[in-house]
Structure formats: C-alpha cells, structure tokens
Amino acid sequence: MHSLLALSKLALFLLSTLDSAAVAVGSATPLEVTPRQANPFQTTVITEFAEPWSMAFLPDNRILVTEKVGSLRLVDPSTKAKGTITGVPPVRYAGQGGLGDVVLHPQFAENNLLYFSYAESGADSTGGAVVARATLVLDNSGGGALENVEVLWRQTPKAPGNNHFSHRIGFTGSNSTMFISSGERELFYPAQDLSTNLGKIIRLNDDGSIPAGNPFASMGGVAAEVWAYGNRNILGFDFDSQGRLWEAEMGPQGGDELNLIELSLNYGYPIVSEGNHYNGTSIPNHSTHPEFTPPKVSWTPVISPSSMIVYKGDLFPEWTGNVIISSLGALGLVRVEISGESALEVQRISMGKRMRCVRQASDGALWTLEDGNGGRLLKLTPN
C-alpha cells in the first residue's frame, strides 16, 4: 500500500516535471522513491562542540556556532581555532530549549547586526522563545562580544515545559523583512488560536516592528505579527530563489511535513495531520479538511527534520534549487526536489549520526553540525 502510494506520487511528480532538466529521473527506480547512495561527499572534520544547534557564516568565512547551553562560538575553519563571543543573555537551558538560531542581517557587512534566538524563563517555571539582535564586535584574538543586545520578539504566552520552541529566523533576500518560526510549545491548540503567537509563522521588520501587509493586522495584539498558522515544531526554514518560504516541521507520531508557506494560510495542526497524537488518539488527515493547506511532502515514518536549506550553490550542480534537510531520525541528509508547487523526496544520504544543522557556504560547499555533546562541524564537498 505504502509503495503503491509512493509509486503513484512519483509518477505524478515525474509527469509534472517531464520537461524539467533538474529531475534526476534516471537514478530513481520506480519502486524506491529515496534511493540510498554511497555518501557522495568528501568530508572535512573541522572541530566539535557541546550540543551545537545552528551556525552562520561571517563575510570573512569564519563561522558562528550556537551551543544550546548558551555559548556563542566563533570558528576559523582554516586554523580550526575556536573563540567565544561574550554577551549572550542568560538562556533557559532545558529540554529542547537553550541558545538557538543565529543569522546575519542581510546588510551585515555595513551594520554588523546579528540576530539570534533562545529560550528564556518567565514566572512560575514557564518559558518561551525570544528573538534578539545585537551588534557583533570582533576582537583580534579570535573572539568578540555582543553589544547593544535588544529583544525584538517573544513567544506569548510563556508556557510550562521545554519543548517546541522552534525559533528559526530568516530574512528574505529581497528586503529586510524577518520571518520567525514559533513552535506550539507542545500545547497543540494554540496553533489555531490567533490570540497567541505559538504554532505560527511570524513576519516582522528587522527592528521588530510590524510591517504593512500582515494578514491579521486588523485583529491587533500578537495576531498582527502572524503571516501563517496551524504549525507544530518548525525547525527547517529557508527561502527559495523566487523568495518563497519553505519550512520543515516535526509532526506528532508520524506526519513530519515540508510546507510552502503563504500569506494567511492555515496548515491545520492539530485539527488535521498526517500523523497521530502520541497518546494514541488519531488525528484526521489533511484530505478530510480541504480548508487547511496540506504539506507538499509528509513523512511517516518520520525523519525528524532539524534544519533545512534551499540549495543555491553550484558546487553540487544537480542539487541547485533542491531542499536539503538535516535529519535527526534518518541519521543524515534528505534531499527533496521542487517543481513548481510540488515537491518529492529523491535522495537520503546516510551520515551515520543525528544531524542537527545544514548550511551552505558562499562557495556552494555544504556544512553540517552533528547533534549532541561532541557534535562535529563538517565541511562537505563533492567526492
């Protein structure tokens, strides 16, 4: 049943992409949608970290890496030296929470503005994600400091527990509008409630103010921040070359998703899902509620997407425009081809480890972080 469904999906996808040169039709046998290949990379190990979570490249090719416990590190790949950036605010390090994403402002070369996310504590043992920005001041000894730290956004309300913060940050290439992924804090129903900003895709100006054009602006409150909603734990977050926002999120028991995010759409969680609740209660699938936007790809068994990019380099020429997902559960990378508004998994690359983060350097090389204590920073180039 599963392979029949996969076969018909593959056939539909191939039909819809017959004249697209990007589709590697020849390598896909009809019954295996995700051919497993020998690791196609030449791997260079740079160094290792304590529970690394995300990374960003500076214009000088050094790399900022966040460690969940609350450290921001700076690595020089040419010497493998590791420095520290001081001035990170106290983080709530527990469960999935801690220091999270790190992203440069699109005009970083002129303004040195760094954006980062973390979990912070509130009253009565509650917690919530925060997005802040700061000026990055580098010193001459391989480290630096954050100055003028300014919190721009907070999850509202704060909630008990330490899961599903999501807190990815992304800027559109074309302007300085900032998108944030806000997880539903493992509380399910806030994802449908526009009086909270949990389980939502948020859109703000680069100073945290609310830009014109948000679909629920007239409702006021946190609804004015919302761009789209009905999401769960959104850890993959990137724009394609047309400026479209794609996200990969962890589903409940089954039903991990790749979604194309569009203004005002409701993606249905937890009313619909391709997975079921962990307590055994089933959730109707998307086809039962056409008012909710279904994922472009869903995974059962799950892959546990931890991050993703849309590959825009040419070092791996067949992958240009593809989604590359770092996967905890599948111990590697998952490659998805996009054709118009359709998407299909085409390859799974085993790395033998839970992968926490994948990013692309300006020369097209892929860089990954392994999950957990001792997680290594790897540079991946063609074999």
Ligand SMILES: *[C@@H]1O[C@H](CO)[C@@H](O)[C@H](O)[C@H]1NC(C)=O
């Ligand atoms: C970019 O900015 C323009 C207005 O300056 C806005 O209309 C557009 O929606 C923005 N793009 C995104 C993806 O936010």
Ligand SMILES: *[C@@H]1O[C@H](CO)[C@@H](O)[C@H](O)[C@H]1NC(C)=O
């Ligand atoms: C399982 O969890 C969901 C989400 O909270 C809830 O709606 C449902 O009632 C729960 N089912 C049981 C049997 O506890």
Ligand SMILES: *[C@@H]1O[C@H](CO)[C@@H](O)[C@H](O)[C@H]1NC(C)=O
């Ligand atoms: C979705 O749910 C409907 C109704 O229960 C069922 O007929 C259909 O097979 C389900 N689809 C998938 C992909 O599970």
